[in-house]
Amino acid sequence: SPRLRTRNFASLKPLSSLFAALDTFPERHIGPDDHEVAHMLKTLGYENAQDFLADTVPSKIRVDASSMTNKTIKPLSESELFARAKSLGTENEPSKSYIGMGYHNAVVPPVILRNVFENPQWYTPYTPYQPEVAQGRLESLVNFQTMVTSLTSMDIANASLLDEATAAAEGMVMAYVNAGQRKKTFIVDTGVFPQTLAVLRTRAKGFGINVVVRDVHAAVADESLRSEICGVLVQYPDVSGTIKDYSNLAEAVHSTGGLVVCATDLLALTMLKPPGEWGADIVLGNSARFGVPAGYGGPHAAFFAVTDKLKRKMPGRLIGRSRDATGKPAYRLALQTREQHIRREKATSNICTSQALLANMAAMYAVYHGPVGLRSIAERVHGLTQVVKTAIEGMGYKAVNQEYFDTLTIDVSGATETSDGVHAAATAAGINFRQIDDKHVGVTLDESVGPIDLMSIINVFTSAIQASPLNKSELVLPEKVAIPSSLRRQSEILPHPVFNKHHSETEMLRYINHLASKDIGLVHSMIPLGSCTMKLNSTSSMIPLTWPEFSSVHPFAPIEQAKGYLTVIQELEDDLCKITGFHAASLQPNSGAAGEYAGLSVIRAYHESRGEGHRDICLIPLSAHGTNPASAVMAGLKVVPVKALTDGSLDLADLQAKAEKHKDNLAAFMITYPSTFGVFEDGVQDACKIIHDNGGQVYLDGANLNAQIGFTNPAICGGDVCHMNLHKTFAIPHGGGGPGVGPICVAKHLSPFLPRHPFLPGPQNSKAIDAVSAAPFGSSSIHLISWAYIKMLGGQGLAESSKVALLNANYMAHRLRDHYSLRYKNSNGRVAHELLIDLAEFDQAAGLKVADFAKRLQDYGFHPPTCSWPTPTCMLIEPTESETLEEIDRFCDTMIQIRQEAEDIITGKQPKDNNLLKNAPHPIHVLTLPEDQWNCPYTREQAAYPMPWLLEKKFWPTVSRVDDAYGDLNLICDCPSVEELSSQ
């Protein structure tokens, strides 16, 4: 029933209420209104929210209400937020950076900007674990993979990693694992980007790998190293811009049994012999220059490609082609058994959230430009770089590198005293070059450079020597291409139809829209994914991010040019500390898993600083997310599992026993709070005390922080460090599988160890661990989203959100409890912000699996909850505060009706092998089968419209149930070719 609230003619309002803004955010963010909140409380038997909270959150860990008030964090209205963001944006200098090192001025095709990056149909969906309602972005990610394999000439590529530096670290670890974890030397060429090296050093630590930085040819030739080499990393072209031939190197490395890892640049590869053709085993890099803004460091999609024989060791998500139950081609996540959520501490990596949205943008960029377009862009960038070189060499400067694609390292000494003058002239012209040393300056050109930019670049060099500016007519192009002839690309790129037919904007728009139409997102209905917190991603928080003031800043630009960003970062860190009760934060980690790894590395560094570097045991409950054990291993820890009681809570006795047993080596304990079963455990503080008493530190996995804000916090629970998933609790949209941000907050004693970064000027803490991501502040542009979210809710709005998240979940548990087995609740009968229902009984009774319920939910227009995690027979349901009572009731009614459909199967009214659940989902092409092929013992209407409201509004799966096994057996991870399409 609608909420009709008519009012009599108002008497005068007080002045204070006239001054209060009307476009306040909490009312828009939180689904249920006061009326609905009251209704839910009443249904649960409470007079007021206080009583409900008292029953839900253990009193021992309750924090003072004033910890999260509108005084702590003052709320801004939506228009105040815009004004603030605008004014901070103007504090970022509008300089143009030609610094390179993996970051460029991107030209985002407007059709992609508006229809992908700024489109909630693309940015609100979750990771495509439900392929039947995700064929759009699965296809787009396959385009990404195909783009990467074609440009690199490798066999197989994944659907993105977090950034180039962490991708290189993954490559290093793959090389190490490939060599049986025995050879411990990894050679990093001197031409590798410094930020990549920093991240490699951090990562090497956990595995005890020796990173040797040296000219790679010399290192490999060094007999003293050969037998220990598990792999090498080269940058192609290298940081100086030079293009080197690594064919011989590859042979030499292979002869030692090592792997060649190559960091490279997709645009350059349209003109260069691809690494796959000269023997690289692993090829990686940043795809951002394919139409993704710099954003002061990200988010960007790193790519990662390997040879066929390495494919089962590859980290990250991989999309493969398979077929659906009717034999129709269908995409899906492939080889999931490699991933941390299955393999846990044996996984090849901890990566979970990656960079799907940005990978999709890059793939769409390739679709839009096609092979000829990409090549034209590359040729222009290269040609203009040549023009720069010739022009400035005419002034006495000298390019150190004669063979290059887009980057020149310029020796200034023939023209001027030191490089300072050049940088000063650049600054005056609103330009940033790379600062190398006092004799050398780096210049990297990109797609954005046109004639005007070109002249500005060149005339920085005239200006530095007080010469008069050149003009366009004086420029000349050298006589030959500056790419060694043996390294010019001969092979074709991107011959697949998808890259060759969407080149008009109309076609591109239709393709984007068509793919979007296949995917369920928050624009359609509740996505009640437990542990994923699929809440509103408000438009207000999304808008500033694509303003040029924020999107165009290079992550290594001089820090005084990024004042707006630094304020946002500082305020976000402060607010996160207030919320968690901790002392300091780092925003570097660009996913939850990366946060775990960073936090554990901080703990290790802390132990080391106290001479306890030997502490290497990490206790982890069996119920923990797969990233926890995988991250622990990466941080060099040994995982010791801790049992859970049948009610889902920690077995404190087991914990005590394990902690004491390992007390000399105990490094850490990882705990998720509320637990992954959706319960606030009473004993959390006791557990933490046990750990502390035995010399360990407590890592609190903050994925469930949405349950806590304002009522408790990780510090009071007893943690020393926690990560947050800003893409859950703090409303960064999931982007169909990323981006994410996984900052960590730490207690005071751990704060000196928070990660440093080579491109942060000024003194850095000598105790700090090295970088954990490529950019100084990780994926800076999307920090804006969480910053805006927190500022617009204000302290009280944050607490109110958590309260309603708890209430929604408990109301749902109440409505479902007579129909499903609620697996865990506390002694007051309360769950936390999510609920776990166990479907094991249906398997026993009628062979109905979790997936059958999940797929049937799709027929009702819902994205299923988290399936088979944290326990295989369960569904974990999290409504969040953003869902209204009406939507929650709609979901509960659906669940109850599916329960009834299951009952018909159990009682034999419907056959066990041919029924509404087993055959779900029912896409339209199945529902329209001819009479003689409709072999179902129910009507098409029962399949399609089991609830009356579906006639008005229903999201349609586009394929029937996808065959997982078939896809893994017949692994194909790129787009169909011309031949395939024409044979269809």
Next chain:
Amino acid sequence: SPRLRTRNFASLKPLSSLFAALDTFPERHIGPDDHEVAHMLKTLGYENAQDFLADTVPSKIRVDASSMTNKTIKPLSESELFARAKSLGTENEPSKSYIGMGYHNAVVPPVILRNVFENPQWYTPYTPYQPEVAQGRLESLVNFQTMVTSLTSMDIANASLLDEATAAAEGMVMAYVNAGQRKKTFIVDTGVFPQTLAVLRTRAKGFGINVVVRDVHAAVADESLRSEICGVLVQYPDVSGTIKDYSNLAEAVHSTGGLVVCATDLLALTMLKPPGEWGADIVLGNSARFGVPAGYGGPHAAFFAVTDKLKRKMPGRLIGRSRDATGKPAYRLALQTREQHIRREKATSNICTSQALLANMAAMYAVYHGPVGLRSIAERVHGLTQVVKTAIEGMGYKAVNQEYFDTLTIDVSGATETSDGVHAAATAAGINFRQIDDKHVGVTLDESVGPIDLMSIINVFTSAIQASPLNKSELVLPEKVAIPSSLRRQSEILPHPVFNKHHSETEMLRYINHLASKDIGLVHSMIPLGSCTMKLNSTSSMIPLTWPEFSSVHPFAPIEQAKGYLTVIQELEDDLCKITGFHAASLQPNSGAAGEYAGLSVIRAYHESRGEGHRDICLIPLSAHGTNPASAVMAGLKVVPVKALTDGSLDLADLQAKAEKHKDNLAAFMITYPSTFGVFEDGVQDACKIIHDNGGQVYLDGANLNAQIGFTNPAICGGDVCHMNLHKTFAIPHGGGGPGVGPICVAKHLSPFLPRHPFLPGPQNSKAIDAVSAAPFGSSSIHLISWAYIKMLGGQGLAESSKVALLNANYMAHRLRDHYSLRYKNSNGRVAHELLIDLAEFDQAAGLKVADFAKRLQDYGFHPPTCSWPTPTCMLIEPTESETLEEIDRFCDTMIQIRQEAEDIITGKQPKDNNLLKNAPHPIHVLTLPEDQWNCPYTREQAAYPMPWLLEKKFWPTVSRVDDAYGDLNLICDCPSVEELSSQ
């Protein structure tokens, strides 16, 4: 087959090509690439485009190639366009205007901004003439109508008019017609907005109405006028801000048999007694303050509501509820027989394109805020206005009006010499007030005003008298509401569920997305609507329009604050003159029909200036669009129809005879070129000569200008004036039925007569006709779109576009000619940019109507072409240049296959009353009917997937065929109420 274009390693490019931009627009805008163009030419038997053009466009009217070259209009790349637009944007002052008079600072809810205004799913569809694929925006427009009827308390409202001033003109004419066209006096109260008065004066002329501006009570009391009064117009609240009680007036006017027309403000009506409760017959106004940016004058949706007894005389589109073939509720355009396209010169108005997109935004704003939210906004605006009044009265200023909603007319004389000082202080504070006279200043508050703005406003007044600024704590609120108690609203507003349940952003987003998902647009497939030119609406041209630099400018802001806009306007006018061959332009008309009316009024003024004001005959071919005769009548002309020959071209002999017969009174001839049959008539110059020889002027309807650019133009054809539909030829998106822009260009002798406007400062031409739209330059913000379109294509790109538009149409004609009767072509066998096929034979053979083919096209995922216009048995098909060969072939294959389906009906393989065409379209709920209800002699697959590609991509109609007659018989034009919904 895909266009695979691999290339060898390029040799060096010349410098000039390195300097050329890569993000050039023509390649993106024009669908077919060179390869496809060559293929189409070859198919038509041509070696080159020149030969094709020679056969297509008559040589007599060809213009010199240099008339449209890249020298004439230099092309900008997409990024250059952005840079230019940004820099022009900064030339508009960021002042805040509190000028009012129907224009306010709107607060656009971000979720509506991004998901409606900036969403091609909403802005690219056409007018919902095909209701089965347009239920989304039909529902939204019904929300708009309901919002208007509820707030005004009137019986019925239409789905928008062009602006408040033209809506008032429509109201005046309705009053005049209602009084049998005998009473010729229309009283306009002195409190009416001056721009409204200007437009009324223009409009009154054509009908010979006497506009009497006078205090309305006095005028009605004046016995000398009473018997002549057809109606009165009041502004409520009036221009001074005063709220007057018109109940007695209404009685008095009704007693004379006249109508009361009331211009009003929707926000005020949440607090004021609605006009429907005190006796108004027609209520109208601008809905823009409901979340639509000012945009320097528009586009905005005017609303228009009437009492039940006037509903069949109401102008504009009206949406009604009806049912589909299965009885399911469905929306559709109602009472179309009132409109110009049916009634032509007998129509009540010429309005065709209206303001659907903006009406949808306003409706969504009401959905988002709901009754309580709207009322709160109003109360705050009113309260703050009271605060201003009290504060400044404390300084010696005096508000002239004691009863007001948001507007104060302030007498400055108690505080300072003249108003100049106040305006000077305002300017210094970046504020504009209304300039009334040297003693009075107008201030109008709006939703955007918060405490900071409030203090700025108040302290302009302190500053003007050199007093020290007030601060917030010194403010006081008066003791009572400043609305007369008899005029306070008692009745409830917007009780319908739709306005009471989408108040969280998540729900709002889902509602917007759900409605969008029901509508076919250019994001899905070709919309080959003849005469509508549904081409690409590029993202680049759409982006600048929502930048605040452009969206926030008040149309009556001092002209020196709008320099950026004025440059855009000047450049657009210049370019349109180049394109048409004419001398001067006016951008005021905000639709094609408004352009016709403006152009004909200019012609009348010209004749008058030469002492030939008696010339009042307008010759119009029978094939003309309905707006032509309707506009002619509005301009005071008598329509004399001219025959067409069987090949669709003008009957020159008939023209000559009619021209000679009427030579003493011949005013004008209206001709569409190429004709509405899609033919370049050879005799166009001869026809124009006949007219000129007989003292008439030629009006060229430029709806088909897309066929001409660069090869011919209206001037060389012999015209004196033409309008253009910028929403056709110049790529403004159709917005689901508007906005549009219909500028006129005129030959030199007509240029002195182009419309003036009361808010253009400086001397205006004394010969000029009065205003034709409320804002000085019409819907200024969207001029940016056409400006960008022209600038990005450049002269050559424009010509190339026209060439490909002609080629696409001719290729289509070629492919269809063996399957359908092509009704008209020239002696070389060529059509122009569109083709007319005649389906009469199918009706004869098997009772198959045009609609049956159209609805079946929906099953193939296409929006049908224009149906039954210009001749009832035909389809008019226009592909435009933006469609690729693949899309055109897909459409042709579809048409050919439908032809085959028709053949099966003709030959009796399928029954005549139950077949694929008669039953079309087939929505999913029909396709899933149980076996015993599927009574069709074909399979569900044949219905749903008649082509294999539909399995991959298909747009689904959401209802089956809509019953037009039922809806008109049972007219319901509001949203369902609570009761109705609960009884469903």
